[in-house]
Amino acid sequence: MIKKIIFIFILSQFWVISAIAATGDELLQAETLLRAGDPDAAQERISELLRNTPDDVAARFLQARIHTVRGETDNAIAGYEALIKEHPELPEAYNNLAALYVRRGDLAQARLVLEQGLQTNPAYATLYRNIGAVYREMARKSYTEARLLKGEMKPLELQQLPELVASPHERSIRR
Amino acid sequence: MNLGRAAMLVTLSLALAGCMAVDRFSSPLAAPVPASVAPVEPSVGSVQQIRPESDLAGEALARLDRRIAHYPQDYEAMLLKGLVYYESRQYEKALAALDELARRAPGFQLAQMIRGDMLLSRVEPVTGIGHTPLLHAMPDSRYILVEDLRDEARARLQAYLQSRNGHELPGELLRLGESVGAAILVDKRVNRLYLFGNTGAGSPPELLYDFYVSTGRARGDKRVRGDLRTPEGVYFVTRYTPDSRLPEKYGVAAFPINYPNELDRYLRKTGGGIWLHGITHRFYSRPPLDSEGCVVLSNTDLEQIIPLIEPKVTPVVIAERLEWLEPGVWSGRRKEIMRALRRWQHDWESGDAVRYLANYAPDFWADGYDFRSWSAHQRQVLAGGNGVRVTLSDISLLSYPHRADSGREIAVADFLLEYRSGDSVESHRKRLYFSKNLDRWYVLHESDLPQDGTTLAGSAETPAERRLRTGPAGG
Numbered sequence: 201m202i203k204k205i206i207f208i209f210i211l212s213q214f215w216v217i218s219a220i221a222a223t224g225d226e227l228l229q230a231e232t233l234l235r236a237g238d239p240d241a242a243q244e245r246i247s248e249l250l251r252n253t254p255d256d257v258a259a260r261f262l263q264a265r266i267h268t269v270r271g272e273t274d275n276a277i278a279g280y281e282a283l284i285k286e287h288p289e290l291p292e293a294y295n296n297l298a299a300l301y302v303r304r305g306d307l308a309q310a311r312l313v314l315e316q317g318l319q320t321n322p323a324y325a326t327l328y329r330n331i332g333a334v335y336r337e338m339a340r341k342s343y344t345e346a347r348l349l350k351g352e353m354k355p356l357e358l359q360q361l362p363e364l365v366a367s368p369h370e371r372s373i374r375r
Numbered sequence: 376m377n378l379g380r381a382a383m384l385v386t387l388s389l390a391l392a393g394c395m396a397v398d399r400f401s402s403p404l405a406a407p408v409p410a411s412v413a414p415v416e417p418s419v420g421s422v423q424q425i426r427p428e429s430d431l432a433g434e435a436l437a438r439l440d441r442r443i444a445h446y447p448q449d450y451e452a453m454l455l456k457g458l459v460y461y462e463s464r465q466y467e468k469a470l471a472a473l474d475e476l477a478r479r480a481p482g483f484q485l486a487q488m489i490r491g492d493m494l495l496s497r498v499e500p501v502t503g504i505g506h507t508p509l510l511h512a513m514p515d516s517r518y519i520l521v522e523d524l525r526d527e528a529r530a531r532l533q534a535y536l537q538s539r540n541g542h543e544l545p546g547e548l549l550r551l552g553e554s555v556g557a558a559i560l561v562d563k564r565v566n567r568l569y570l571f572g573n574t575g576a577g578s579p580p581e582l583l584y585d586f587y588v589s590t591g592r593a594r595g596d597k598r599v600r601g602d603l604r605t606p607e608g609v610y611f612v613t614r615y616t617p618d619s620r621l622p623e624k625y626g627v628a629a630f631p632i633n634y635p636n637e638l639d640r641y642l643r644k645t646g647g648g649i650w651l652h653g654i655t656h657r658f659y660s661r662p663p664l665d666s667e668g669c670v671v672l673s674n675t676d677l678e679q680i681i682p683l684i685e686p687k688v689t690p691v692v693i694a695e696r697l698e699w700l701e702p703g704v705w706s707g708r709r710k711e712i713m714r715a716l717r718r719w720q721h722d723w724e725s726g727d728a729v730r731y732l733a734n735y736a737p738d739f740w741a742d743g744y745d746f747r748s749w750s751a752h753q754r755q756v757l758a759g760g761n762g763v764r765v766t767l768s769d770i771s772l773l774s775y776p777h778r779a780d781s782g783r784e785i786a787v788a789d790f791l792l793e794y795r796s797g798d799s800v801e802s803h804r805k806r807l808y809f810s811k812n813l814d815r816w817y818v819l820h821e822s823d824l825p826q827d828g829t830t831l832a833g834s835a836e837t838p839a840e841r842r843l844r845t846g847p848a849g850g
Contacts, residue, residue: 308474332498339491339509342477346487348510348520 239269291321292361299358307338330358432463448675450480483659485524523662530566530663546698549709552769557683561693563590566663589661589671600646606634609773609787612689626653626674632691653677694776712786715816728754736817766793784811
């Protein structure tokens with residue numbers, strides 16, 4: 201009886217491990233496809249993966265990235281927002297969400313999101329660079345309103361992060 | 376002067392005035408942390424929270440909140456709140472205040488610039504208002520715009536730092552007649568307009584509004600046409616021209632004043648067209664010294680006081696520096712000039728020409744008269760009369776601002792005069808200029824104001840006779 205329980209336990213562990221392995225594998229494939237410039241194929245792969253493991257943090261992050269590349273900004277924003285709500289410790293998600301707000305012209309919201317992101321990891325260089333760019337752009341807009349600077353400027357684009365690096369979640373899954 | 380506010384904002388005003396070497400940690404808009412690291416709002420119990428300034432900041436904020444409660448569109452008070460938050464290191468609140476202000480008054484260029492400075496101070500060294508790398512990169516020809524805004528900031532801040540305790544009274548405004556709802560005082564040195572409400576006989580006027588204004592591009596008292604100076608003296612609003620009948624650049628209203636007044640004309644000052652007016656609707660305010668002599672208000676502020684300004688009634692006293700007096704000193708001065716007016720009245724009623732003429736200054740003038748011809752004329756009139764009663768009502772007393780050019784003190788009495796002689800009753804407005812010499816006030820100039828002159832039934836006099844008796848009409 202005890203042996204049987206142990207066996208089932210081990211089996212269940214194996215299942216979990218293999219599921220994670222499979223996830224990692226499919227995730228890698230989807231990432232590779234996205235990087236190779238085939239977001240549609242990446243989307244197919246990630247949809248499949250999310251059907252099996254809808255709570256996979258790295259998969260959800262990649263899904264938001266694919267939405268972004270496919271120009272589905274609303275979906276991407278909703279994806280990052282949901283991810284941050286459940287996992288408020290992911291600086292990369294804050295960073296990319298802020299980049300999308302900037303793309304929409306909502307600098308104030310981008311600033312808030314980046315300030316929040318920096319609270320999760322105060323030493324994240326990309327977030328610093330981006331928040332600096334947002335403050336500068338906001339200041340430039342204000343100076344333009346003050347009729348000190350001329351209005352024409354190419355729109356600000358923040359650097360986005362391709363994957364979760366600093367997140368402990370992501371590391372545990374990759375391990 | 377409130378020392379609390381002074382101490383707290385002293386670094387700010389000094390840095391603005393360029394009176395001290397600018398140091399990032401004491402200058403108004405320097406982030407207290409290395410550039411590229413965004414300062415975070417101090418947490419409870421941090422060093423900043425127990426700085427002694429925090430109580431002063433609280434007091435200053437409460438005071439500014441009271442200003443906003445009194446006048447919800449007091450955008451200057453909102454800007455000051457942002458600066459007080461900034462000085463007390465509450466950066467998020469400072470930015471939130473400026474965001475709100477930029478939303479509500481997008482044309483307030485100074486607020487927009489300071490908002491830009493505050494934003495940049497999170498990531499770059501900012502050494503003062505308008506002193507940011509982004510603005511320093513501008514060509515000199517455009518950087519003057521920054522300097523104009525910095526001048527405006529300096530004017531607004533200095534006025535705030537030097538603002539009154541509330542119990543001091545303006546030495547120029549000693550009494551307002553019952554028919555006069557309000558009076559305007561302008562201090563050119565601090566670029567400020569004060570509107571005082573009449574609180575009734577005997578009680579001191581009450582400060583209702585206190586606004587930033589732009590004045591003439593050239594400093595000093597106006598003398599000649601085109602000198603770009605704002606005149607100093609006691610004036611009255613002559614007309615009201617609403618927005619609909621004004622060129623766009625004058626904003627929501629214009630109120631011309633009677634420059635050159637009686638004294639100005641006597642002193643052979645020239646020019647005209649001195650107005651209180653608003654500004655183009657594109658902007659909220661203008662630099663401190665920016666007009667050709669007019670007193671320029673923001674449209675938002677001007678709109679507040681349009682209903683309180685009455686043509687031919689509202690006095691406008693313009694000074695390089697207004698004099699603020701303790702209530703005891705103020706009422707002493709008021710009584711002194713009131714006594715001079717009463718003595719003039721009673722000596723006239725006495726019918727004694729020597730007594731009456733002793734009220735007049737040797738350099739007295741009126742329209743068509745000097746002291747000699749006036750004396751001869753009055754002796755003749757008084758000799759022919761028998762028993763006059765003179766009643767003064769609706770008395771306003773306005774003191775001339777102290778002037779560098781003429782050492783003498785001058786005050787203006789504006790009142791309704793009722794003159795009874797036998798069956799004849801006559802009433803009209805009169806204006807006397809008093810001048811002080813060796814502790815006594817003398818009538819320097821006298822004129823009747825034609826616009827309010829009315830002759831009541833019962834008067835048997837011809838206009839020529841009346842003119843002979845009451846003196847010439849002027850105005």
